Amino acid sequence: MRIAPRTLTVALAMGVGVAVVPLGIAPAAADEFADLAVTAVSDPPQLRQQGEIFTVSAVVANVADVAAGPSTTRYYLSRDQTPLGGDRQLNGASSVPSFGPNQTRTVTRQVTVPTNMGYGDFFIVACVTIDDLQIGDPDGTNNCAASATTVQIVQSTRPDLKAYAAMPTPPDGRPLVIGERFTVQATTGNSRNFPAGASVTRIYLSTDQFRDGADRLLPGRLKVLAFDKRGDQHGTTTTGIPRDVAPGAYYLISCADDLFQVLELQENNNCQPATGPTIQVVGG
Ligand SMILES: [Ca+2]
Numbered sequence: 001m002r003i004a005p006r007t008l009t010v011a012l013a014m015g016v017g018v019a020v021v022p023l024g025i026a027p028a029a030a031d032e033f034a035d036l037a038v039t040a041v042s043d044p045p046q047l048r049q050q051g052e053i054f055t056v057s058a059v060v061a062n063v064a065d066v067a068a069g070p071s072t073t074r075y076y077l078s079r080d081q082t083p084l085g086g087d088r089q090l091n092g093a094s095s096v097p098s099f100g101p102n103q104t105r106t107v108t109r110q111v112t113v114p115t116n117m118g119y120g121d122f123f124i125v126a127c128v129t130i131d132d133l134q135i136g137d138p139d140g141t142n143n144c145a146a147s148a149t150t151v152q153i154v155q156s157t158r159p160d161l162k163a164y165a166a167m168p169t170p171p172d173g174r175p176l177v178i179g180e181r182f183t184v185q186a187t188t189g190n191s192r193n194f195p196a197g198a199s200v201t202r203i204y205l206s207t208d209q210f211r212d213g214a215d216r217l218l219p220g221r222l223k224v225l226a227f228d229k230r231g232d233q234h235g236t237t238t239t240g241i242p243r244d245v246a247p248g249a250y251y252l253i254s255c256a257d258d259l260f261q262v263l264e265l266q267e268n269n270n271c272q273p274a275t276g277p278t279i280q281v282v283g284g
Pocket residue numbers: 035036037137138139140141142143
């Protein structure tokens with residue numbers, strides 16, 4: 001086994017291969033670098049909507065006699081079987097820590113069709129690259145391969161729910177006292193002309209405009225009826241400032257489909273902070 005100096009450094013840094021490297025062997029000129037290649041790509045499902053997921057597998061090989069450091073395999077939707085700059089990269093990539101000489105591995109990954117993907121028939125192209133850009137791949141022509149069949153991407157028939165800013169009513173701007181009950185108004189919309197089942201919009205108290213784990217779920221919920229097409233629904237609910245909330249300035253954030261009852265084109269756009277002034281919470 002011949003080990004290139006750079007590759008050996010990678011192998012030693014990873015704590016592998018130390019025992020099997022004979023000392024005193026000069027690196028060979030011809031096989032100085034690992035040569036990674038994609039040798040097969042699984043066939044995709046026949047049909048997927050925008051936003052849907054599927055699983056892709058690729059066979060990745062190091063076809064050289066020297067070890068390879070970490071590499072990444074990325075996946076693309078391509079109109080043809082040739083990798084081109086215009087291909088659409090899919091979210092998710094497969095990382096492999098290292099390859100021994102002449103070693104093959106199958107990598108598998110769940111990928112998502114972009115929600116704004118164009119319609120039509122696409123091959124899956126998988127391409128492997130060595131993570132360390134300083135290490136050359138002597139043959140760049142074998143780093144990508146394509147599936148034999150195509151997936152047809154069609155328009156999503158999912159709805160897309162989103163909540164609009166919640167406001168206390170009346171919006172008189174006065175401070176709210178800890179423990180005080182008040183009424184809040186919120187709007188939930190479906191931005192797509194496809195049906196959505198019934199859902200629930202809930203309201204959070206947040207110190208900033210971003211919905212995260214630090215936010216406090218407020219009591220009360222807005223029941224949102226099923227949509228048969230695009231539209232908005234307005235609702236009010238009675239809520240209150242929990243007694244253990246610290247005095248201070250807060251935003252109200254309303255979140256559509258907060259109990260995850262509706263499968264949507266986009267699930268990450270459901271929450272919306274109030275754009276107006278924060279609400280002031282004062283001690284009772
Ligand atoms: Ca290669």
